[in-house]
Amino acid sequence: MYRKLSALLALFLALTMFAALPVLAEEEDDGSEPMMLSLTTEDGITVEIGEAYYEGDRVYVSYRVTGDMVKAELHEGAPEGITEWKYTKEDTIAAEQMSSDNPEAQKGLEWLDGKGQRWTETWSFGLSDGLDLEDGNYADIVDGDSEYKEDGTLVGWKKCKIPPESKKDTLTFKLILSRGHSIAFQDYTTYHRNYERGEKTEICFTLKKDERVQCKTGTLHTDAYDAKAEIISGRDELRCTIILTGVSGEWENAVNTWNSEDFTEMTMPDIITGWNLYQNGSYFNTDDVVMYTTGPAEVTYEILVPGKDNGADLKLVPVYEESGEHTKETVYLKEIVKSKKK
Numbered sequence: 001m002y003r004k005l006s007a008l009l010a011l012f013l014a015l016t017m018f019a020a021l022p023v024l025a026e027e028e029d030d031g032s033e034p035m036m037l038s039l040t041t042e043d044g045i046t047v048e049i050g051e052a053y054y055e056g057d058r059v060y061v062s063y064r065v066t067g068d069m070v071k072a073e074l075h076e077g078a079p080e081g082i083t084e085w086k087y088t089k090e091d092t093i094a095a096e097q098m099s100s101d102n103p104e105a106q107k108g109l110e111w112l113d114g115k116g117q118r119w120t121e122t123w124s125f126g127l128s129d130g131l132d133l134e135d136g137n138y139a140d141i142v143d144g145d146s147e148y149k150e151d152g153t154l155v156g157w158k159k160c161k162i163p164p165e166s167k168k169d170t171l172t173f174k175l176i177l178s179r180g181h182s183i184a185f186q187d188y189t190t191y192h193r194n195y196e197r198g199e200k201t202e203i204c205f206t207l208k209k210d211e212r213v214q215c216k217t218g219t220l221h222t223d224a225y226d227a228k229a230e231i232i233s234g235r236d237e238l239r240c241t242i243i244l245t246g247v248s249g250e251w252e253n254a255v256n257t258w259n260s261e262d263f264t265e266m267t268m269p270d271i272i273t274g275w276n277l278y279q280n281g282s283y284f285n286t287d288d289v290v291m292y293t294t295g296p297a298e299v300t301y302e303i304l305v306p307g308k309d310n311g312a313d314l315k316l317v318p319v320y321e322e323s324g325e326h327t328k329e330t331v332y333l334k335e336i337v338k339s340k341k342k
Contacts, residue, residue, distance in 0.1 A: 036048070036049075036050060037049040037203075037205060039201075039203055040067075041177070041201055043067075043179075044067045044068065045065065045066070045067040045068075045069065045125055045177060046065070046066045046067055047063060047064075047065050047127075047175070047177055047203050048063060048064040048065075048066075049061055049062070049063055049175070049203070049205055050062040050063065050064065052173075052205055052207055053207065053210055053235070054162075054171060054207040054208070054209050054210060055209065055210040055212075055213050055234050055235065056213050056232045056234060056239065057161055057162045057164070057167060057232075057239075058142070058159055058160070058161060058162065058234065058239070059131060059139055059159070059160050059162060059171075059173060059207065060157065060158070060159050061131070061157065061158060061160075061173070061175065061205075062156070062157040063127070063154075063155070063156060063157070063175065064153060064154070064155045065125075065127065065153065065154040065155075065177075066152075066153050066154075067125075067152075068104070068152065069102060069104075069124065069125045069126070069152060069154060070100075070102045070104040070105045070108075070122060070123070070124045070125070070152070071104065071122065071123045071124075072104050072105065072107060072108035072111075072120050072121070072122045073120065073121045073122075074107075074108065074111045074118070074120055075118065075119050075120065075121070076116075076117070076118055077117050077118070077119070078117050078119065078185060078187065079119045079121075079183055079185055082183065082185075082194065085185070085192040085193065085194055086193065086194050086195065087191075087192065087193040087194075087195075088190065088191070088192050088193075089190070089191050090189065090190050091189055091190075092189070092190070092191040093112070093113065093114035093186065093189055093191065094109045094112035094114075094184065094186055094191055095109055095110045095111070095112055095113040095114065095186075096113075096114065101147065101148045102148050102152065102154075103148065103150065103152055104152060105122070105124070108120040108122055108184070112184060112186035112191070113186070114186055114188060114189050115188075116188065117185075117186070117187055117188065118185075118186050119183060119184060119185040119186065120183070120184050121181075121182075121183050122181070122182050122183075122184070123179070123180075123181050124179070124180050124181075124182070125177060125178065125179055125180075126177075126178050126180070127154070127156075127175060127176065127177060127178075128175065128176035128178065129141040129144075129158070130158075130160045131160050131173040131174060131175060131176075132173070132174035132176060132202070133162070133163075133166050133171065133172070133173065133174070134171075134172050134174075135165075135166055137163045137165070137166045138163075139160035139161060139162045139163070139166075139173065140160060140161055141158050141159070141160050142159050142160060142161050142304070143158070143159040143304070144156060144157055144158030144159060145157060146158075167209075168209075169208060169209050170206060170207070170208050170209070171206070171207060171209075172204055172205070172206045173204070173205055173206075173207065174202040174203065174204050175202075175203040175204075175205070176200050176201070176202060176203075177200060177201040177203060178198065178200045179198030179199050179200065180195060180196065180197060180198050181195065181196045181198060182194060182195040182196070183195075213232055213233060213234055214232070214233040215230065215231070215232050215233075216230070216231045216233075216314055216333035216334070217229065217230050217231075217333060218315075218316070218331045218332050218333040218334065219331070220329060220330075220331045222329055224246075224247070224248070225244040225245065225246050225247050225251075226244070226245050226246050227242060227243070227244050227329075227331055228242070228243050228245075229241070229242045229243075229316055229331045229333060231277075231314060231316075231333055233308055235308075236306065236307075236308070237304055237305060237306055237307065238277070238284070238303075238304075238305040238306075238307055238308070239302075239303075239304055239305075240275070240277060240301075240302065240303040240304075240305065240316065241300065241301070241302055241303075242275060242300070242301040242303075242316060242331070243294070243298065243299075243300050243301075244272070244298065244299045244300075244301075245297060245298050246297055247271075247297050247298070247299055248297075249297075250269055250271075251269070251271045251299065252293055252296075252297060252298075252299065254266070254268060254269050254271055255271075255291055255292065255293050255299050256293055258273075258291065259291075259292055268321045268322075269321065270320050270321050270322040270323055271320065271321055272291075272299075272301070272318040272319065272320055272321075273289070273291065273319065273320070273321045274289045274301075274318075274319035275289060275301060275303060275316045275317065275318055275319060276316070276317045276319055276325060277303065277305055277314065277315075277316055278314070278315050278316075278317065279307075279312045279313070279314055280312045280313055284305045284307065288303070288304065289301055289302070289303050290302045290303075313332075313333075313334070314332075314333040315330050315331065315332050315333060316330065316331040316333065317329070317330050317331075318331075
């Protein structure tokens with residue numbers, strides 16, 4: 001059974017006000033060189049973009065954030081003047097049930113140990129998961145990683161998916177630095193928290209699309225569905241999209257249930273739940289398959305595979321939930337379209 005459980009963290013601060021900063025620079029040479037852009041805000045937070053590129057429907061950016069991203073003040077007793085809390089949960093002790101990768105934030109959580117009344121006041125900064133676009137759309141994160149160093153520095157990278165309607169030869173992206181203020185009160189074993197949404201800063205960078213990607217497509221007709229597949233070979237990964245049209249109502253309903261909270265209670269019918277990718281006859285690991293409905297009688301599968309095409313023959317073989325691989329339904333991807341570099 002193939003099921004990708006995406007555990008990417010959502011942006012913890014929603015924002016209602018912002019201070020826009022100008023575009024920092026325009027990247028040359030198709031965005032393939034390190035950018036080394038740096039911006040320091042008035043409150044002492046420095047955001048550096050080390051490398052960024054834009055190819056196909058993906059944008060990659062690496063970053064480093066320095067400064068006091070979290071400032072926590074620790075207090076005994078109960079905070080004065082607060083009569084209502086936005087969040088309250090009984091039988092919850094922050095020090096035992098919550099944690100943070102940020103050393104300062106972790107210090108604040110450990111202070112709330114449930115042995116009496118204690119509270120913290122915290123000022124925090126965070127980066128958005130995805131990237132905003134100038135046309136108002138959002139490039140959502142599809143992969144990435146980040147970590148806090150011992151000194152509180154945040155380093156990381158992310159890949160985001162650009163909506164089809166937003167793709168152009170040159171795009172300006174906005175990495176969002178957000179601010180927030182919160183008060184947390186540990187009243188013995190009851191946890192309370194109030195928070196305020198703060199200002200945000202837009203760190204803008206402009207990239208030209210790298211046209212050196214390869215694209216292969218293939219189609220297949222069966223009695224149960226019609227398939228159209230596309231594989232884009234980027235710098236270090238193969239991005240596969242397979243769209244099935246004309247599927248049965250049972251198939252469509254099963255996919256919707258697969259992606260719902262009722263998944264654990266369902267019995268999956270024998271439908272396609274995965275695809276195996278072969279390059280010159282050698283199998284690629286494609287365990288992480290995302291599937292979802294994209295219209296009436298239409299199901300889309302997405303696969304992200306580390307590696308490169310290098311002009312090899314590629315084929316996709318469907319894997320059914322019960323009966324496994326169906327080699328008679330193989331989709332062959334023979335057509336290669338290479339874009340010319342401008």
